[in-house]
Amino acid sequence: MDTKPRRIKLCDDVYLNVIRTDKFKTNFLTFFFLTDLTKRSASYCRLISRMLPRGTAKYPTARLLSRAFGDCYGASCDAFAIKHGESQGICVSLSTLADKFSLDGKPIISRAIDLATEMIFSPAVKDGGFDDKVLDGEKNNVKDAISAEINNKGEYARKRMIQIMCENEAYSVNTLGYPDIIDEVNGKQLYEYYRAFLSGARTEIYFAGICDEALLESKLKTVFSSVERRPVKMSGTVIISDAERVKRVTEKMDMTQSHLVMGFRTGVTMDSPDFVPFMLYNSVLGGSLTSKLFMNLREKMSLCYTVGSSPDGSKGIMRIYAGIDSRNSEKAINETFRQMKLIEDGEITDDEIKESKSAIINSLVGLGDNPGALAGWYLPRALCGDFDETPETLAAKVKALEKKDVIACARLVKTDTVYLLEGNEKENGADIETEENDDQL
Amino acid sequence: MISFKEFKNERLGEKCLYGVHSSGLEVFLVPKDHKKSYAIFGTRYGAMHRTFKTDSDPDFVTVPDGIAHFLEHKLFENEDGSDTFSLYAQHGANANAFTSNELTAYLFSATGDYYENLEILLKFVTSPYFTKETVDKEMGIIGQELRMYLDNPYRRLYKNLLDALYVNNHAKIDVGGTEESIAKITPEILYRCYGTFYNLHNMTLCLCGSFDPEKVSDVMDKTLKPSEPINITHKFPEEPDRVNKSVVTEKFNIALPMFYLGIKDTPFSDFTDPKAILKKICAHDVLLEILFGRSSDFYNDLYESGMINDKFSSGYIYGKNFSFVYFAAETREPEKVAAMIREEIEKAKSGKYGEVINEAFERSRRTVYADCVQEWNSTSDIADNILDLRFIGADVMGMADAAAELTVSDVLERLRESYDLSLSALSIIVPDECAESEK
Numbered sequence: 001m002d003t004k005p006r007r008i009k010l011c012d013d014v015y016l017n018v019i020r021t022d023k024f025k026t027n028f029l030t031f032f033f034l035t036d037l038t039k040r041s042a043s044y045c046r047l048i049s050r051m052l053p054r055g056t057a058k059y060p061t062a063r064l065l066s067r068a069f070g071d072c073y074g075a076s077c078d079a080f081a082i083k084h085g086e087s088q089g090i091c092v093s094l095s096t097l098a099d100k101f102s103l104d105g106k107p108i109i110s111r112a113i114d115l116a117t118e119m120i121f122s123p124a125v126k127d128g129g130f131d132d133k134v135l136d137g138e139k140n141n142v143k144d145a146i147s148a149e150i151n152n153k154g155e156y157a158r159k160r161m162i163q164i165m166c167e168n169e170a171y172s173v174n175t176l177g178y179p180d181i182i183d184e185v186n187g188k189q190l191y192e193y194y195r196a197f198l199s200g201a202r203t204e205i206y207f208a209g210i211c212d213e214a215l216l217e218s219k220l221k222t223v224f225s226s227v228e229r230r231p232v233k234m235s236g237t238v239i240i241s242d243a244e245r246v247k248r249v250t251e252k253m254d255m256t257q258s259h260l261v262m263g264f265r266t267g268v269t270m271d272s273p274d275f276v277p278f279m280l281y282n283s284v285l286g287g288s289l290t291s292k293l294f295m296n297l298r299e300k301m302s303l304c305y306t307v308g309s310s311p312d313g314s315k316g317i318m319r320i321y322a323g324i325d326s327r328n329s330e331k332a333i334n335e336t337f338r339q340m341k342l343i344e345d346g347e348i349t350d351d352e353i354k355e356s357k358s359a360i361i362n363s364l365v366g367l368g369d370n371p372g373a374l375a376g377w378y379l380p381r382a383l384c385g386d387f388d389e390t391p392e393t394l395a396a397k398v399k400a401l402e403k404k405d406v407i408a409c410a411r412l413v414k415t416d417t418v419y420l421l422e423g424n425e426k427e428n429g430a431d432i433e434t435e436e437n438d439d440q441l
Numbered sequence: 442m443i444s445f446k447e448f449k450n451e452r453l454g455e456k457c458l459y460g461v462h463s464s465g466l467e468v469f470l471v472p473k474d475h476k477k478s479y480a481i482f483g484t485r486y487g488a489m490h491r492t493f494k495t496d497s498d499p500d501f502v503t504v505p506d507g508i509a510h511f512l513e514h515k516l517f518e519n520e521d522g523s524d525t526f527s528l529y530a531q532h533g534a535n536a537n538a539f540t541s542n543e544l545t546a547y548l549f550s551a552t553g554d555y556y557e558n559l560e561i562l563l564k565f566v567t568s569p570y571f572t573k574e575t576v577d578k579e580m581g582i583i584g585q586e587l588r589m590y591l592d593n594p595y596r597r598l599y600k601n602l603l604d605a606l607y608v609n610n611h612a613k614i615d616v617g618g619t620e621e622s623i624a625k626i627t628p629e630i631l632y633r634c635y636g637t638f639y640n641l642h643n644m645t646l647c648l649c650g651s652f653d654p655e656k657v658s659d660v661m662d663k664t665l666k667p668s669e670p671i672n673i674t675h676k677f678p679e680e681p682d683r684v685n686k687s688v689v690t691e692k693f694n695i696a697l698p699m700f701y702l703g704i705k706d707t708p709f710s711d712f713t714d715p716k717a718i719l720k721k722i723c724a725h726d727v728l729l730e731i732l733f734g735r736s737s738d739f740y741n742d743l744y745e746s747g748m749i750n751d752k753f754s755s756g757y758i759y760g761k762n763f764s765f766v767y768f769a770a771e772t773r774e775p776e777k778v779a780a781m782i783r784e785e786i787e788k789a790k791s792g793k794y795g796e797v798i799n800e801a802f803e804r805s806r807r808t809v810y811a812d813c814v815q816e817w818n819s820t821s822d823i824a825d826n827i828l829d830l831r832f833i834g835a836d837v838m839g840m841a842d843a844a845a846e847l848t849v850s851d852v853l854e855r856l857r858e859s860y861d862l863s864l865s866a867l868s869i870i871v872p873d874e875c876a877e878s879e880k
């Protein structure tokens with residue numbers, strides 16, 4: 001299967017990308033709407049993503065709307081807030097059973113597209129806005145979810161590190177939203193924001209599966225004709241390639257395990273020439289089960305169960321995470337730096353290069369089996385204007401890399417933040433203490 | 442050598458090959474034109490197999506809790522010092538393993554070098570190598586894994602639920618064991634467990650993707666030594682017809698209270714008809730969808746009133762030796778919501794919902810049917826499901842048919858037989874006070 005999408009312009013700054021495949025028993029349709037990331041836009045989009053499933057003009061309650069989707073063979077249609085670099089927005093993702101599996105012979109996808117577009121373009125409205133009573137319920141749900149961030153300690157630690165590292169950058173905005181902004185907005189204001197958002201947002205739509213493509217195109221053109229498009233140009237993401245000093249922050253929480261998260265500036269973004277070599281650098285360092293960090297921190301030193309590194313090409317940073325015992329934190333930090341230094345010094349075996357390349361290529365090629373993941377793979381490339389790269393072409397570039405390309409990447413990595421969320425078995429309570437230490441590492 | 446038999450499913454447009462290798466190992470192979478091929482090699486051995494013997498053992502042995510999982514970790518180490526993950530990585534495979542209550546499984550996915558990777562899988566799982574040094578080293582890694590779970594509220598809820606539901610059933614044994622129990626593990630006990638459960642007659646290999654049956658057979662000829670037929674006897678304690686505790690409440694560093702409500706159901710160990718197993722699973726799923734799914738009045742009434750959020754879920758969890766229905770929610774009023782779930786079940790059982798069930802049946806059946814068909818999208822889902830169902834005595838090929846053919850009376854029968862509220866227990870965790878006052 002060729003996964004390269006056929007790209008169709010629907011209207012100003014709105015594109016439909018079609019990946020035709022009969023390999024799956026399902027059809028996927030995903031809408032991405034994107035705008036600049038601010039505390040306000042993140043809070044609003046989060047609320048809107050929760051309001052859309054609460055009803056449409058035709059099915060005014062969540063109960064009726066979910067029954068309509070249920071009749072359509074349990075088609076799932078989820079709306080959620082997304083973040084990419086310093087842009088954010090709403091994703092609506094529809095998944096339906098392919099028509100040929102219909103038990104009564106009636107088509108499924110065409111009806112499901114109607115329901116999904118109704119959910120996006122004709123949400124239930126009362127007195128010219130979202131129903132305030134329904135909105136109040138969702139405000140509570142969102143605020144609860146914000147306070148429930150501490151439930152997943154590892155994830156919480158990773159987010160805290162970003163907040164500390166990118167303190168004065170839009171990137172640190174929490175897409176879960178902000179209680180004070182959420183409290184202030186009413187149904188009418190939020191609905192007006194949403195109409196403006198729909199008209200201005202950069203919009204990319206992905207379809208993967210089998211359907212009448214002309215019908216899909218015409219259905220989408222019709223719904224977009226109800227929106228007066230006034231595209232707003234996004235500001236783009238600020239990339240910082242250097243770290244002036246290393247921030248060391250330790251916070252405490254009542255829990256058993258401690259979480260070490262280290263943040264690095266790389267300046268390597270998806271459209272930079274170092275992007276492909278850096279994928280390999282990351283894989284050698286901590287991107288796989290044969291990486292230096294895994295083999296040493298876990299297998300040799302028994303310091304952790306989970307350890308790994310992950311780059312974010314939307315912002316030009318890299319993160320290293322390890323779940324450890326707090327008494328081992330210095331050991332883990334030192335060993336991490338030691339492994340990074342080894343790469344810089346060229347201490348990389350041919351096997352390490354070969355294994356890391358294979359791991360990347362395997363996961364790239366395998367994307368073709370996951371239509372949902374494919375949409376997520378193509379979106380950021382479309383956003384930076386690259387419509388030619390496919391997982392296969394990228395895999396070919398990885399294959400051609402050499403050891404020297406990995407070594408060259410080492411100089412790009414600048415330590416920015418070392419964050420430890422420290423478990424404390426003796427004390428009770430989640431009292432969070434902050435101690436800043438400006439020592440250069 | 443294997444001679445494969447072919448089984449087809451018209452509705453799905455899929456086929457499955459089945460055969461038993463001369464070594465004693467059975468193989469399922471589903472051909473699929475996907476990029477990723479996937480293999481899973483499982484043994485009928487999990488955390489609940491605590492006391493056992495083979496016909497050649499004079500006595501039963503009782504082993505430390507968590508040993509099945511520990512053994513899973515240790516098999517990745519080889520006598521020549523090579524690391525299994527590195528061997529796989531040479532051929533681009535992504536490998537992993539897991540242990541549950543009733544099974545241990547080793548798996549890989551790869552976009553090429555299928556037979557090299559299959560050989561690695563079969564070789565390392567059939568070549569145990571344990572020494573005191575390597576066993577001791579693993580304590581640190583697994584210790585961290587267990588600590589990670591201790592901080593996970595969902596895991597704690599689940600553990601407490603099993604402990605409340607079951608008086609004796611070994612399903613309540615934690616898969617990882619504890620730091621104290623794994624400290625008792627020695628190479629000798631590991632070899633005894635290995636010798637018992639990693640006999641090829643006790644194992645199943647499931648493959649899905651671009652595997653060629655003949656080449657698979659060749660790899661097996663080359664790597665597998667025949668196992669003697671084995672008969673393993675387990676000592677499972679008698680489980681009384683009551684729950685251990687009706688409520689367990691624990692404090693935890695979380696934001697909102699959460700609960701799991703469970704209702705004990707009978708296990709599949711007595712089932713002889715594979716179709717009856719599938720029918721039971723589908724009937725549970727459809728019934729729960731009707732009464733508690735996203736389209737149900739129950740869910741929508743409570744959601745609208747703010748008592749529950751979209752984390753609410755329900756489902757049927759099953760193994761060969763245990764099974765139960767669960768409900769999960771995040772709510773400020775756990776006892777009240779749990780009571781409302783029980784009330785809803787009582788109402789349905791008393792026949793008050795005849796209309797509701799008739800109205801929602803077709804929609805819910807379609808939803809469950811679509812889920813069963815969608816499972817055939819991914820090579821890993823396909824092979825995992827074959828293994829899971831094989832170990833309880835059922836055949837995944839019939840799952841979508843079972844859902845499509847389900848009737849209202851099947852659902853009503855399930856409601857009558859499996860929802861005995863005297864067998865229900867509640868596991869709650871509440872925010873600990875210090876965490877609360879912090880906000």
